[in-house]
Amino acid sequence: MNNNSNKMFFLFILFFSTLISISSNSWFGCWIGLEINLLSFIPLISNSKNLLSVETSLKYFLTQSLASINFLFMILIKFSLLKNFNMNNIISIMMNSSLLMKMGSAPFHFWFPNIVEGLSWMNNFMLMTWQKISPMILLSYYFNKNFLIFMIIMNLIIGSLGGLNQTSLRKLLAFSSINNLGWMIFSIMISENLWLFYFLIYSMMISMMISLFFLMNMYFMNQLFINNMNFFIKLNLLINFLSLGGLPPFMGFMPKWIIINFLLINKFYFLIFIFMMTSLIIIYYYIRIIYSSFMFNYFKMKWVNLLMKNNMSLINLSSFISISSMILSTFIFM
């Protein structure tokens, strides 16, 4: 965002709206927050000079407004027809469905890869991290366990299988985001603290990766195979991808580990199986992306010169954090 005070203004309202939504007393306030969120995000992503981004913002508006309307409707039905706090009824299913559609979770996720394809990297970062906060917290207030578990399984499977056939990096991260949504929704059901932990680590990893792609201006897989990339950038990319997939010494393994621990203790064996197998598929296509760029030796292209960037220290710091934070975090408890 190049010194654009409009964007700063809308960003501020975006943040504020999320805070409104999660800290309100009544369901109506939540809905207000969601609406303001939608309204302030649209100007952030639309750029009237670019037809693709206009179309993207229109799609985003349509889906999110549909979901918000449904959410409002379900809130009103709940207030008028139900007088208890039992969460295992159909109203909670319907409220959860609308919230799931706002988040971009399966089975209402079909807009998500489309829209992600039309946004720039920074807007994607907003969409994948910040925009998920308020629907998930609202989800944690009133969720239907059986419905959500089914949705989690669908998330995991679609996130893993959909990403296998992609070459666009944005769509790849979109499907991985859908997969991680499955983990996050499950962590909501365990404890909200755990969800916060998972979400923070996930957004940190996504931010590192997206900043890397943004710096190198890479949108598609064939742009990864440039030999002129600095070795440390490639290494950072490798580590971040592996961390995102949940490989043990890296940071991204930690929240998944805690969730698996909970699953094992409470004997969710079938669910563990699906979590594990889909993680394998996800890691497969991450590794498929990075091993070609990391290990093979392509001819050097002379007209593209990706030298060391000015802010290498940030990249090094992020690599260091990804590698060592899991072990360093145990020092907290000393």
Next chain:
Amino acid sequence: MCFNSFFFLFFFMLINYFFFVYFIMNGLSVFFEWEIISFNSMSIVMSILLDWMSLLFMMFVSLISSVVIFYSKSYMNSELNLNRFIILVLMFVFSMVLLIISPNLISILLGWDGLGLISYCLVIYYQNLKSYNAGMLTALSNRIGDVMILMVICWVMNYGSWNYIFYFDFMKNDYVMFIISFMIIIAAMTKSAQIPFSSWLPAAMAAPTPVSALVHSSTLVTAGVYLLIRFNYLLIDMFFFKVLLFLSILTMFMSGISANYEFDLKKIIALSTLSQLGLMMSILSLGFPDIAFFHLLTHAMFKALLFMCAGVIIHMMNDIQDIRYMGGLSLYIPLTSLCLNISNLSLCGIPFLSGFYSKDLILEMVSFNSFNLMVFILFYLSTGLTVFYTFRLIMYVMINDFNLMMIYNLYDEDYIMLNSMFVLLFMSLLSGSFLSWFIFSYPYMIYLPFNLKLMVIYVSILGSILGFMVSNMGIYSLNKLLLSYNLSSFLCLMWFMPNLSTYGLSYIYLNFSQILFKNIDMGWSEIYSGKGIFNILKNYSVFYNIYQMNNFKIYLFSFILWFMILFIFFFI
């Protein structure tokens, strides 16, 4: 490095010589024990036995190895890593000495395994494909012997200690000793290359010539004979000794025949070594361990000398080992041909050279005692065959015309190699009589009829005439081998026994593993994991993509449809 080790080993030889003379004159034998650790009721004790046999053998081993190291200073002077070679040879000598002086099985095992391992390192020294194959064959054949000795160690633990020399008199009829003797005989057979395990000795000629001179003539291959001599009191009445007699006589005969068809110089000498080993083993299994020891020592002398002469000739022939390229060398290299002739004649048993004393004594003992007809015939026939291939070799190398090139320069005056050969020449001339005066405190009483006594000479003359006639080649000579092709290939290829150790063992398994690899590793296990799962997932992903690539309104409408369905369920 060469000089240092030469001097060290030479002085070691002198020390051994003086101690040997002192011990045998006074009938002494010394048994050292070093208690390494003693813990409750268990104690680990390292023991060394020095009697006249071990001292004499050590003297011969150190003499040959010192001479060989001195020789290899000139033979291997173009080798970059000569120090590595010398260190390997020294380790070999150390293992051999450990084997000789040890009265208990653990240090025998250390020496035995060391011998096998270092001979492998030395055989693969040139590091080409042939050396690798030869080394593998050598190491694996020797390994069988190692396994046998390990099992003997297990069985001997029944008696409470590994010092086998104490148990021979007391435990002779025991079942355990029966098993032990069987395994010891097999171990000795692998090391000394008797019939089932005889394929490694001609193959090990891929080693450098000094290695062949040291290892494959005198030390490694005689370790088996030495082990049997040490165990002789145990084995002397056992059934397996008769089996050993049969196999060693056949070895002697077979290698004598095969040497007649060979054209590679070192292989002829290797097969001659094999034949003499068969002779040693057979006379040992007939019950005469001291004669076997005597022949072991004299054979070491002239065989090492023969290998060293072969080394000089190979160097001169520009590294060609084929005797068909050689000829008339007696005119050009008189000193080397002197050594070659004397060692060859000593091998044949020409009177009063060193080989005569041992070989003639063996043949007379065989005639004097009453053994069966096959033993008698094969002994004399093998002696005749020895003379046959020796004279054939002399004809090809010395007497016929020179076959290599038009312009040549045969240089003999490499005095480093020549001096080392002269030492062995001196010993090869005199060691027969010298040893017979020392070892046999009283001569054997042998009384034979006149023709039987001359049988050796008849057989030798016959062999020499045949050797002369076979190698009389002219330009128009026919290759008679082709007329009897099947028989010739049977006799030449050591009666097809190497195939048992090489091709026969590996063929079944390699074939089977090819089938397994093609059908399972690259077949079914790819479908059920790996590629199969990848294809399934890819198909699912493609199938999913059909749903993903849709009209946008469909998404919105499907959401509304979901809600309508829920409403219907709720409100009915």
